[in-house]
Amino acid sequence: EPEVTQTPSHQVTQMGQEVILRCVPISNHLYFYWYRQILGQKVEFLVSFYNNEISEKSEIFDDQFSVERPDGSNFTLKIRSTKLEDSAMYFCASTYGGIAFFGQGTRLTVV
Amino acid sequence: AQKITQTQPGMFVQEKEAVTLDCTYDTSDPSYGLFWYKQPSSGEMIFLIYQGSYDQQNATEGRYSLNFQKARKSANLVISASQLGDSAMYFCAMREGRTDNYGQNFVFGPGTRLSVLP
Numbered sequence: 001e002p003e004v005t006q007t008p009s010h011q012v013t014q015m016g017q018e019v020i021l022r023c024v025p026i027s028n029h030l031y032f033y034w035y036r037q038i039l040g041q042k043v044e045f046l047v048s049f050y051n052n053e054i055s056e057k058s059e060i061f062d063d064q065f066s067v068e069r070p071d072g073s074n075f076t077l078k079i080r081s082t083k084l085e086d087s088a089m090y091f092c093a094s095t096y097g098g099i100a101f102f103g104q105g106t107r108l109t110v111v
Numbered sequence: 112a113q114k115i116t117q118t119q120p121g122m123f124v125q126e127k128e129a130v131t132l133d134c135t136y137d138t139s140d141p142s143y144g145l146f147w148y149k150q151p152s153s154g155e156m157i158f159l160i161y162q163g164s165y166d167q168q169n170a171t172e173g174r175y176s177l178n179f180q181k182a183r184k185s186a187n188l189v190i191s192a193s194q195l196g197d198s199a200m201y202f203c204a205m206r207e208g209r210t211d212n213y214g215q216n217f218v219f220g221p222g223t224r225l226s227v228l229p
Contacts, residue, residue: 033216043156043202043219056216091156093217098144098163098206100217102156 002026006103021077021106023092032075033093082110115220132188134203145186150200193227
């Protein structure tokens, strides 16, 4: 069964460093998303992406964040200069027929 | 205002019993979708069931059913014959709009932690 895959599963980074989280959405899906979940808290929307551009973004998604679909299969989230409060689980999702399917998540720890 | 409310931070159920997890939502959009996701301790987010606002019948998927009461704006998840593997966090979510035409985002509730007791 097709699934959304995310790499790495866990990333530890120094504060101020750049990180790139990678996702491979399900191949016939058209809409892609990034969400994050700070430990024990709600799942929060970051950004949605369609037709190679951002369609919607939240207040969280500031200038430190960017997304890209570099090669038609990967979908990446870049955090330019990580802060301690960026530590969270980051989920990629893709949708088809209005249902979102999530990847297994990348746990980002900023130290 | 909260778009999705889950009033039960934690629930316990005996194995093989049925359990209902509550979800109420708030929207003025006539078209929307309601979803339930399961998050086990390993962290992944697993899609369980979907209900569209215009669907006449309550959605069912195996042991999961969604008790959709549109006038009350509630979309409770019913798990029948609970299993130990059902122990997890359960999130109710809503997508406003007819379909994902414009990549509308999904809004999540705070979740309910279900523990199934042997």
